[in-house]
Amino acid sequence: MWKNYLTRLVQSLPFFITGLWMTIAVSAISLAAGTLIGFFLGILRTRPNRLFRYLIGAWVDVIRGTPFLVQIFIVFFILPEFGIHLDAFPAAILALTNLGACFICEIVAAGIRSVPWGQKEAASSSGLTEWQQLRYVVMPQAMRTILPSLVGQYVLLIKDSSVVSVIGVTDVTRVGWLTVQRIPHGLMVFGLVGLLYFIICYPLIRLSNLLEKKMAKGTR
Amino acid sequence: MIRFKNVHKWFGKIHVLNDIQLEVGAGEVLVVCGPSGSGKSTLIRCINRLEPIQKGELIVDGMEVHDHKTNMRKLRAEIGFVFQQFNLYPHMTALENVTLAPMKVRKISKKEAISAGMEVMEKVGLGDKIDAYPAQLSGGQQQRVAIARGLCMRPRIMLFDEPTSALDPEMINEVLEVMKALAREGMTMVVVTHEMGFAKEVAHRVAIMDVGQVIEIAPPHEFFSNPKSERTRLFLSKILSH
Numbered sequence: 001m002w003k004n005y006l007t008r009l010v011q012s013l014p015f016f017i018t019g020l021w022m023t024i025a026v027s028a029i030s031l032a033a034g035t036l037i038g039f040f041l042g043i044l045r046t047r048p049n050r051l052f053r054y055l056i057g058a059w060v061d062v063i064r065g066t067p068f069l070v071q072i073f074i075v076f077f078i079l080p081e082f083g084i085h086l087d088a089f090p091a092a093i094l095a096l097t098n099l100g101a102c103f104i105c106e107i108v109a110a111g112i113r114s115v116p117w118g119q120k121e122a123a124s125s126s127g128l129t130e131w132q133q134l135r136y137v138v139m140p141q142a143m144r145t146i147l148p149s150l151v152g153q154y155v156l157l158i159k160d161s162s163v164v165s166v167i168g169v170t171d172v173t174r175v176g177w178l179t180v181q182r183i184p185h186g187l188m189v190f191g192l193v194g195l196l197y198f199i200i201c202y203p204l205i206r207l208s209n210l211l212e213k214k215m216a217k218g219t220r
Numbered sequence: 221m222i223r224f225k226n227v228h229k230w231f232g233k234i235h236v237l238n239d240i241q242l243e244v245g246a247g248e249v250l251v252v253c254g255p256s257g258s259g260k261s262t263l264i265r266c267i268n269r270l271e272p273i274q275k276g277e278l279i280v281d282g283m284e285v286h287d288h289k290t291n292m293r294k295l296r297a298e299i300g301f302v303f304q305q306f307n308l309y310p311h312m313t314a315l316e317n318v319t320l321a322p323m324k325v326r327k328i329s330k331k332e333a334i335s336a337g338m339e340v341m342e343k344v345g346l347g348d349k350i351d352a353y354p355a356q357l358s359g360g361q362q363q364r365v366a367i368a369r370g371l372c373m374r375p376r377i378m379l380f381d382e383p384t385s386a387l388d389p390e391m392i393n394e395v396l397e398v399m400k401a402l403a404r405e406g407m408t409m410v411v412v413t414h415e416m417g418f419a420k421e422v423a424h425r426v427a428i429m430d431v432g433q434v435i436e437i438a439p440p441h442e443f444f445s446n447p448k449s450e451r452t453r454l455f456l457s458k459i460l461s462h
Contacts (some may be wrong), residue, residue, distance in 0.1 A: 126321035126369070127294070127321060178357055
């Protein structure tokens, strides 16, 4: 019996590959946008301006303190009540970008705070602008703390992207749900789904570990 | 060059600078000493507004530091600041540390910056260490790179905040020698230090601070041989006895 399932599963592989592409597309777009916004917010968060600091802090806490499933329901089912209608794909991108930006904001802010205050004092004493201080002195040092956690966060976000299947985005998880209705062997079907996630995530996990070791060794 | 006029500063309720009156002329070397917590570091940090003052006037090189509208970046480019903890940029070589501000603030070309950087590194006796990272240098060498970093901007004033306090004893002299050479060249310098040998040798005046006030200021020979206040005598007996 299971041989028959396996044959049918192999026949549906192209369907899985399409799903995998969707997972990769959703993740890649959200991670890229989330990284940009996350860096921007993280830097703003460490500025002296209190208003920005508190606003960003409050938003990050709300997003980090609520399930992603609830967030994506709000974007997809509640926002239309306020006249904002999004298709499943852009809704998924919006929700995942927001989630990524919030986590990355925290990573970036922590990295910036890990740079000794004397570095900033030395840089500002020499007449560098705020932007130059950040660009040449603070960020290069902060990146040593940021990079390994950032890559680790990417792994978590790629896995979180499976939640977008609930609003009808045909990512690899939804392909699993659809397939298991035809091939009633859950272990085999979702084993394949899990394997596909693992194939994307494993290199990133290794990269994160490598970066961590490399950054710990470097000059200081 | 530097003028404090009735300057006050508070950290919360603590009155760290209490009615400071002080003038430093062009080419003058002023040494500031005093017990810890007396406000001497705060005093020197106010000069380039690493710490803002809350009351009074502070005029440096013709610019009003107390006025928050003053463009501090322009003034800071004219003032070299040397920290107790060196604060070299650990991700850059010595030469990159020295040439960053000249290139980014003075906007000189990389070529010019490198030749100016080599010159100041030679001057502090580290011409052979330009490609070393701070972590590969001893404390004394790091502090000399920090001085070179200040000098490379061709500043009009150099400020030193306890430049030798974080150094092992055998490294103090190499840093003091560089500072003495600078003093003899006529650089305007304010130096917070307990190195009284340095004060005797090159300072034009020595000031002592206590609880936020300058309690005595005099040329070194007077300051050391005939201190006026009891507080100064007490302080000198403590630091000169060892």
